[in-house]
Amino acid sequence: MVEGYCGALLGCRSVLRIKRSAVEENVRELFRFGGKKLIAVIKSDAYGIGVKYVAPILRELPEVESFAVACVEEGVLLREMGIKREVLILGGILPEELEAVKEYGLTPVVSDIEHLKIIGNEDIKFHVKYDTGMGRLGFVDEFVDDPRVVGIMSHLSTPADEEFSRKQIERFEAIVRRYSRKIKVHLESSAGVIYRVPYTTHIRVGLAIYGEKPLKEYPLRLRPAVSIRARVLSLKTLPAGHPISYGRTFVTEREMRIGVIAFGYADGLMKSLSNRGYLLYEGNKLPIVGNITMDMTIVDVGTANVRVGDWVTVVSEERTFGELAREAGTIPYELMCNVSSRVKREVT
Ligand SMILES: *Cc1c(COP(=O)(O)O)cnc(C)c1O
Numbered sequence: 001m002v003e004g005y006c007g008a009l010l011g012c013r014s015v016l017r018i019k020r021s022a023v024e025e026n027v028r029e030l031f032r033f034g035g036k037k038l039i040a041v042i043k044s045d046a047y048g049i050g051v052k053y054v055a056p057i058l059r060e061l062p063e064v065e066s067f068a069v070a071c072v073e074e075g076v077l078l079r080e081m082g083i084k085r086e087v088l089i090l091g092g093i094l095p096e097e098l099e100a101v102k103e104y105g106l107t108p109v110v111s112d113i114e115h116l117k118i119i120g121n122e123d124i125k126f127h128v129k130y131d132t133g134m135g136r137l138g139f140v141d142e143f144v145d146d147p148r149v150v151g152i153m154s155h156l157s158t159p160a161d162e163e164f165s166r167k168q169i170e171r172f173e174a175i176v177r178r179y180s181r182k183i184k185v186h187l188e189s190s191a192g193v194i195y196r197v198p199y200t201t202h203i204r205v206g207l208a209i210y211g212e213k214p215l216k217e218y219p220l221r222l223r224p225a226v227s228i229r230a231r232v233l234s235l236k237t238l239p240a241g242h243p244i245s246y247g248r249t250f251v252t253e254r255e256m257r258i259g260v261i262a263f264g265y266a267d268g269l270m271k272s273l274s275n276r277g278y279l280l281y282e283g284n285k286l287p288i289v290g291n292i293t294m295d296m297t298i299v300d301v302g303t304a305n306v307r308v309g310d311w312v313t314v315v316s317e318e319r320t321f322g323e324l325a326r327e328a329g330t331i332p333y334e335l336m337c338n339v340s341s342r343v344k345r346e347v348t
Pocket residue numbers: 041043090155188189190191204205206207208214
């Protein structure tokens with residue numbers, strides 16, 4: 001009998017599991033370390049993990065005061081889930097989005113004079129973003145004061161660079177001082193929390209909620225909250241000199257036992273991991289051999305006692321997105337966002 005993961009009638013070839021208790025612990029740890037309530041950033045379908053599963057966990061936690069998403073559509077989705085807290089739209093506002101912003105009570109972040117024009121005289125509360133060195137969204141020289149401003153923010157471009165981050169923190173402080181009213185002030189992302197900026201009122205975090213470290217040296221105690229497993233579809237022994245997968249980028253040097261795993265680049269395993277990364281089976285490393293294909297990946301099973309239908313580990317507490325990302329030459333954020341909807345989601 002194969003261990004059941006999602007009990008789907010149509011079968012289940014891959015599953016992403018979210019461990020609720022780990023998410024809760026990470027939120028508490030962020031609150032403890034930062035000393036401030038969280039604006040939980042759950043843009044882009046909660047970094048690809050699945051906002052339908054992540055938001056119901058976070059909304060129960062008193063440490064999470066607000067949510068932030070990238071666009072109005074994502075904000076509307078949260079309202080439709082019954083979320084009543086402040087929902088920040090980080091990506092500003094476009095003219096045709098004004099009606100939805102009003103109707104759903106969303107809070108746009110104004111980063112451009114044009115955003116102010118779109119809002120016009122409407123009774124809409126908003127935050128203002130200042131560019132202190134990120135060079136993306138935000139005002140550089142302008143100062144926006146308006147009774148409808150309920151918060152201001154900036155964003156660190158290089159949290160690993162202490163000297164530059166301190167400059168940004170100073171520049172933002174000068175702006176903060178110009179507001180005489182009590183407003184929300186937020187700057188620190190998951191990596192930025194290490195600076196414990198004294199004048200901010202909230203931290204604005206995403207990645208660390210899932211237990212992924214944003215920096216090599218990270219003083220917070222986090223627990224990876226996400227795991228991904230996929231099924232073994234086929235096993236066989238190939239003779240020496242046999243090519244594996246498209247392009248024959250791998251040729252067996254000896255007799256080799258291989259496994260075909262139901263997880264390819266369409267599921268989120270980036271092709272750059274071909275002939276590089278490995279999957280895990282009960283503590284055994286199964287190196288990826290040959291090119292990763294759309295729906296399947298081939299591994300060297302070695303002497304592991306694997307059977308068809310077994311589950312192998314793509315990501316786990318021991319094998320984090322961060323580790324896999326390093327091998328793929330990317331960042332955990334990109335890997336997470338790549339996990340496709342074909343991968344079933346489960347909260348445990
Ligand atoms: C995505 C994002 C965050 C969250 O960053 P993490 O590194 O995931 O904590 C914070 N602020 C802004 C403006 C963002 O775009």
